[in-house]
Amino acid sequence: MEKWSAATIREFRRTLLAWYDQEGRNLPWRRDHEPYHVWVSEIMLQQTQVNTVIPYYENFMATFPTVTALANAEQADLLKAWQGLGYYSRARNLQRAAQQLVTDYHGEWPRTAAGLADLVGIGPYTAGAIASIAFGEAVPAVDGNAFRVFSRLLLIDDDIAKPQTRKIFEQVIQPIVDPERPGAFNQAIMDLGSSYMTAKNSDPAHSPVREFDASYREDRVDEFPVKTKAPRPKLMPYYGLIVHSPAGYLMVQRDANQMLTGYWTFPLVIQAGLREAVPVDTPTLETDIAALEQQFSTDYQLPISLTTVSGQPVSHTYTHQRWQVKLLVAELATTPALTFYPGKWVPAAEIRALPLPKVQEKIMTRYQNQGHPQAFPKN
């Protein structure tokens, strides 16, 4: 691992910030240093690229312009504003933290990273980012960019997938952060990490800090950062039930024990769970359909007759799961009461007003493309 002298650190800061002042990106959340603006942008940017975030950020600020507005927002409006951005607990935690700020903090922001980290959804990285950018505290903001940039500059070969590695980087970066301009310093590292020092197709030869880049000097850029790879997503076969009556489509809101909490989908049944509830010797599509029909009839007092939708299952891959959703349809002549079923009938024209996850949109698109082109009008 490289070790920089005090003089090298001073020269690195000067070089980095001169480049940032000239070439730093003009981003919507950089128009001022309002803590609310910095906070919302940093939460949206977690594991999400800048170009994806920009339109969401603009819409979010127009819809929820202040901490108070966010604290008082309807959750459905919040989830709709976050729809498509992913990692939806971020949105729910954002509102919880806004409510914390209003009620427990009387609207006064903690002005240090340590204090900010007490708010739900704000971890070590985001605390450092807000503290440095909004309040000028000289602390590092160690995200994926910082891992990548400093592992290359200093030949740090610790595995960044391991939690304990964060501490090493924080200790290494802390003395390098410019105490005069910590926010600009941290943002400059991020801009560097998304331009000359990217994960793939990096261009270290033209980097403004190439003279400080030990990995470039040794032609070992591709060796850094060291990161063990994640396991494969687990295959999860589902049935997706498109149940239609004169009142509309049967929809369910996902509860707090499931992923996609608060978002709406058609009923989704895990195939393995279905066979657990109604065991048969050799499960087939036919036995599964019979089991589903029986379950709806007896458990929910919802008699349905299911038929298959032609085509391959709808496939949707998450970080840790790969869903394959086989679509089944039931057309009802009358509308049964949903006394024992935790869902609701939603008129076709109102479905798109609900917060929907991507997999639900894929299912709707598939169904429309299989002979029901006007099933879900966009208004």
Added chain:
DNA sequence: AATGCGTGGTC
């Protein structure tokens, strides 16, 4: 410490 949690872009 290890795992769960979304989506879109890129090669």
Added chain:
DNA sequence: TGACCAAGCAT
């Protein structure tokens, strides 16, 4: 198409 990556956090 699959694999990998992108401004992480909670539990």
